[in-house]
Amino acid sequence: MNLTIALFGIAREVVGQSTLSLEMPPEQSVGDLLAHLRTSYPALNNLRSLAIAVNNEYAQPADRLHERDEIALIPPVSGG
């Protein structure tokens, strides 16, 4: 399945682009995606935290991803 991942803040700078398009096997979990991204972009491991949002909600590692999900990589937030 093809996943599109939106990138923000320092994660966007680390990856060097604001969206990533990934071809992944079906039935991938949030944890699988995070592991894949951490391997592909080791500088992400320097961040204090890294989360995945699916359809505007924070996702859990075991959550399954689907091709039409709106996925985003969330580095440590610093609003307010």
Next chain:
Amino acid sequence: MNLTIALFGIAREVVGQSTLSLEMPPEQSVGDLLAHLRTSYPALNNLRSLAIAVNNEYAQPADRLHERDEIALIPPVSGG
């Protein structure tokens, strides 16, 4: 000595005037004055609290009063 006492809020209404002029013996304390006022105007005893201010500060019962003191009777405050 002659004391002038400023009255506010419900204490002013109970006494029926906004200042009281009292001729009292010298060396009177705040407690003496309060007792005198409570006797003269028994409706003051219905209030939740009653304090005396001397020169813009809350006074203690044992504090001595002087003729030139700025004295006020303070019923329960309700600002804010």
Next chain:
Amino acid sequence: MIALTDQPIDVAAALQAAESPEAGAVNAFIGTIRNRSAGRKVVQLHYEAYDAMALHQLRRVAEQAQERWPMLTRIVVIHRKGTLQIGDVAVVVAVSTPHRGDSFAACQFIIDTLKEVVPIWKKEEYEDGTTWVAAHP
């Protein structure tokens, strides 16, 4: 800025007076006139103040806050007096601090202490009478 006024309080000006480039956090408490009190419909309200002592005590409260929260960069307290209508602003407390937790704590201390010690009296007017608030047990 500490003030007692018989004119409408300019809340925006009060907040601006509390802001400072050294402080990232402003907390403000604004007390307005409610349309009900203890179940009775309020028509309007009168605040009476012992002006000299009220100002002195307001300054004391601000000094106490500054001692307890030395990082306070600005303290603004403005209390209205006279006749107020429903929705009118009766009091504004606004403070600024470098970090936000202190701003909440200091602002709450100031309004709580103000209500205990500052000689201002509120008389509520209902359709069928008036009451000096908190006067009786």
Next chain:
Amino acid sequence: MIALTDQPIDVAAALQAAESPEAGAVNAFIGTIRNRSAGRKVVQLHYEAYDAMALHQLRRVAEQAQERWPMLTRIVVIHRKGTLQIGDVAVVVAVSTPHRGDSFAACQFIIDTLKEVVPIWKKEEYEDGTTWVAAHP
């Protein structure tokens, strides 16, 4: 009222939106841009937001506050994004309740939770570089 905006925040309008005739207490938190951060002089600052999720999460925070403080009569949260200068307002939270203690607690809950969950990122610009705030341990 929940909003994310790239225009200057009108603090007075936000406070007015929080006031209500049923509520006598308004508490407001205003976050402004400090001239220093961790000892470095800040020149300006950029806020980046994941707009759709930020708005969704801001609404969630407001809903959580409403559940925890059912007496909340109004909740206003406005967050700025884009480039901000020293002294600019980055965020306003304003709530109203019948009694003041609840207004302080609910307002503090909202700003504390906002800072934890809302996907907005702050990049500080100094005379000699930039940092994404809180990104690294």
